[in-house]
Amino acid sequence: MLAIRGPGGTRTAWPTLGPGYPPREHPLSEQPTATLDDRYGRTPSRARRSRLIGIVVAAAIVVVLGAWVIWAGPGQTSHGIDSDDVGYKIVSEHRATVDSQVSVDPGTTMKCAVQVLDKSYTIVGWKVVTLPPSTERTRSITTSVNTTTRGVTGLIHTCWVP
Structure with a gap:
């Protein structure tokens, strides 16, 4: 709505901008959630891929840490040299x-x-x-x-x- 002030007082009127104005609902509320998720990369396949990458990185860190512990760990003795x-x-x-x-x-x-x-x-x-x-x-x-x-x-x- 638009409030117009003039010499005869204030009156309320709808602007004449074309058919379908004013919109009955906000345009974003009409878009399905899936469309927004696709637009911003929030898809189930991306979530699975991110989870898989996280698991692979965590496993690699565990393997490297385990190898280091075996190499430099308690199995090495100085024999009192x-x-x-x-x-x-x-x-x-x-x-x-x-x-x-x-x-x-x-x-x-x-x-x-x-x-x-x-x-x-x-x-x-x-x-x-x-x-x-x-x-x-x-x-x-x-x-x-x-x-x-x-x-x-x-x-x-x-x-x-x-």
């Missing part, structure tokens, strides 16, 4: 000896990588030593390492259980 550098001796231009003290659980075979460095911290000698099982936890080892040039220090780089 410990190593300390005691000293070194540069024997000649192409040889050095490295004295170390290593500890591991009794009855465990262990390998250690021993290295000799020069004055610019470049590795000039490297040797992997295999230590057989022992009844004692801690033992001293002396390793002779051949070098390419004169070394200035020697040490254990790392130890591990093969």
